Each structure stands twice: as structure tokens, then as C-alpha cells.
Amino acid sequence: MKITKAVIPAAGLGTRVLPASKAVPKEMLNIVDKPAIQYLVEEAAAAGITDILIITNRGKEVIENHFDYSFELEAGLRGNPAKKEIYDEVHAVADLANIYYVRQKETNGLAHALLKAEAFAAGEPFAVLYGDDIIIGEDPAAAQLIRAYEKYGKCTVGVNECPREEIHKYCSLDVTPLEDRVMTVHRIIEKPTDDEIMSLFAILGRNVLSPEIFDYIRATPPNPKSGEVYLTDAFNTMAAEGKLTAVNFTGKRYDMGDKFGIMEANCEVAINHPQIGEKFKAYLKELVKTF
Numbered sequence: 001m002k003i004t005k006a007v008i009p010a011a012g013l014g015t016r017v018l019p020a021s022k023a024v025p026k027e028m029l030n031i032v033d034k035p036a037i038q039y040l041v042e043e044a045a046a047a048g049i050t051d052i053l054i055i056t057n058r059g060k061e062v063i064e065n066h067f068d069y070s071f072e073l074e075a076g077l078r079g080n081p082a083k084k085e086i087y088d089e090v091h092a093v094a095d096l097a098n099i100y101y102v103r104q105k106e107t108n109g110l111a112h113a114l115l116k117a118e119a120f121a122a123g124e125p126f127a128v129l130y131g132d133d134i135i136i137g138e139d140p141a142a143a144q145l146i147r148a149y150e151k152y153g154k155c156t157v158g159v160n161e162c163p164r165e166e167i168h169k170y171c172s173l174d175v176t177p178l179e180d181r182v183m184t185v186h187r188i189i190e191k192p193t194d195d196e197i198m199s200l201f202a203i204l205g206r207n208v209l210s211p212e213i214f215d216y217i218r219a220t221p222p223n224p225k226s227g228e229v230y231l232t233d234a235f236n237t238m239a240a241e242g243k244l245t246a247v248n249f250t251g252k253r254y255d256m257g258d259k260f261g262i263m264e265a266n267c268e269v270a271i272n273h274p275q276i277g278e279k280f281k282a283y284l285k286e287l288v289k290t291f
């Protein structure tokens with residue numbers, strides 16, 4: 001079955017990037033000239049996705065406005081031949097995909113957020129693009145996972161190797177290779193201690209899931225410390241049953257939920273930007289001489 005649906009969970013609190021995320025959702029924080037979430041919708045569309053569910057919460061109405069036509073703004077631009085290019089670009093944002101919204105209502109974690117996507121999935125597999133993980137590369141990360149899902153028929157998680165000193169913030173996977181960049185996952189340990197590190201592969205930013213994920217989430221007990229159900233725990237049960245594949249995706253990942261990640265994304269996108277790239281590079285070269 002061709003995968004045409006994607007879910008973007010964007011209902012987190014974004015506490016790590018406060019106060020920037022106080023009134024502006026972190027998914028709407030800028031990367032040069034587009035909000036982060038537009039990169040996700042563009043990636044999904046480039047991977048063949050036609051329908052996207054964005055999981056939001058209070059205060060995220062600006063996301064809906066961004067993916068809608070903006071009548072007054074566009075009327076002004078349309079009447080000005082010098083602004084045709086910008087008009088085309090602004091107008092096209094609303095046509096990237098059919099976008100639907102549902103509110104999570106309570107911020108109970110990513111697994112809880114995903115349960116809100118069950119009616120939208122309607123028994124079909126779907127891609128998940130975490131709202132704060134931007135991946136930029138020639139081959140859309142979502143497309144790489146979709147190909148693995150279509151080939152192996154199992155829930156597929158996107159992974160990358162993390163630096164050893166950072167893996168304790170993520171999770172560590174026990175894997176065996178299936179083919180270049182594709183692996184079977186046997187076990188996952190969330191936030192591993194040094195002794196528990198099985199590999200430096202951690203789940204980051206993208207999944208392709210079959211609808212059975214909803215039953216796995218419901219069957220997963222909440223973490224006793226946080227009271228939240230961890231998606232990683234549901235994945236771990238799947239892995240133990242031989243039902244989980246991982247793709248070591250290509251492309252550079254930027255964590256927009258982290259102050260440093262936001263700066264990396266802005267710097268690197270600016271360097272390659274067709275309008276400002278050369279000027280920004282020259283500026284950076286001068287700037288580094290000063291420290």
C-alpha cells in the first residue's frame with residue numbers, strides 16, 4: 001500500500017527554547033526565511049505524502065494560518081508585478097498538502113499525542129515527522145523510511161549515530177544489519193547509562209508506522225517517574241517481537257527544540273541560500289577573525 005499520510009506532532013511545550021517559544025510555537029521558529037514546520041511539510045510532500053495531520057495544542061493557531069491562503073497579504077502582492085516571485089512562494093505554501101489538525105489537549109508526551117492520529121490513519125500506515133526535528137538532505141528522510149517500510153513491511157524508525165557523550169540523552173539500539181543503512185532492531189534502552197550502550201544508534205525524528213502501533217501504545221504502562229507512556233517503550237516491545245526495522249537516514253538533522261540546534265540550522269541553511277548564501281559566507285569569514 002502506497003503511504004500517503006503523515007503525522008506531525010507539534011503539541012510539546014518547547015521548554016528548552018523558552019522564552020522564544022512562549023508565544024510562538026517552536027515549530028514556527030524561523031530557519032532563515034521559513035518556519036521550521038514548513039521544511040517538514042515540504043519533506044513530506046517530496047516523499048509522496050498528500051495528507052498531513054498536525055497535532056497541536058492551545059496557542060498554535062499560527063500554524064494553521066501559515067498553511068492557509070492569506071487573502072489580504074496575497075491581494076497586495078498579486079497587484080504588484082515586482083512582487084510576483086514572493087507572491088508565488090507565499091501562495092504555494094498553502095498547496096503543499098491537505099493539512100488537518102487535532103488538539104492533544106493535555107501535554108502527556110509523544111506517544112499520547114500519536115494516539116490522536118488513530119482516526120486520521122484509518123487503518124493505513126503513516127509517516128511521523130517530529131515537529132522539532134528538521135532533516136535537510138537530497139533524499140528526503142521520510143522517503144528513505146517509506147522505502148524500507150514498503151520493502152520489509154515492518155514499523156520503521158529513523159536512526160543516526162550519536163556522539164558517545166550525547167547518547168545518554170536519547171536511546172541506544174541493539175541492531176543487526178539487513179542491507180546498507182537498514183537494520184533489524186532487537187532491543188532499545190531509553191537514556192542509557194555508559195554500561196547500557198549497545199550501539200550509538202538512537203531514534204531521531206522520523207518513523208513510518210503501521211496502525212498496530214496504537215495497540216502497542218495502549219498496552220504500554222506509563223513510566224513510573226514521569227507518568228507518561230514512552231513511545232520508545234512501545235517500540236521496544238515491537239523490537240522484542242521482531243517487528244521493528246531501523247533506517248540510518250542520510251541528511252543533516254537539526255534539533256529545533258534546542259538553542260544550539262536552532263543556530264546550526266540557521267547558519268547552515270543561510271550558507272547555502274540562493275539569495276544570501278555568498279554574502280553570509282563572506283560575513284562569517286570576517287566574523288571568525290574577531291575571536
Ligand code: UTP
Pocket residue numbers: 009010011012013014015016017055104106107108109110112113130131132133257
Ligand atoms: P519533545 O520532547 O522534543 O518536545 O517532543 P517538548 O516536550 O516540546 O520538549 P521540551 O523538553 O519541553 O523542550 C518531540 C516532539 O513531540 C511533540 C513535540 O512538539 C515535538 O515535536 N510533542 C511532545 C507533542 O506533540 N506532545 C507532547 O505531549 C510532547
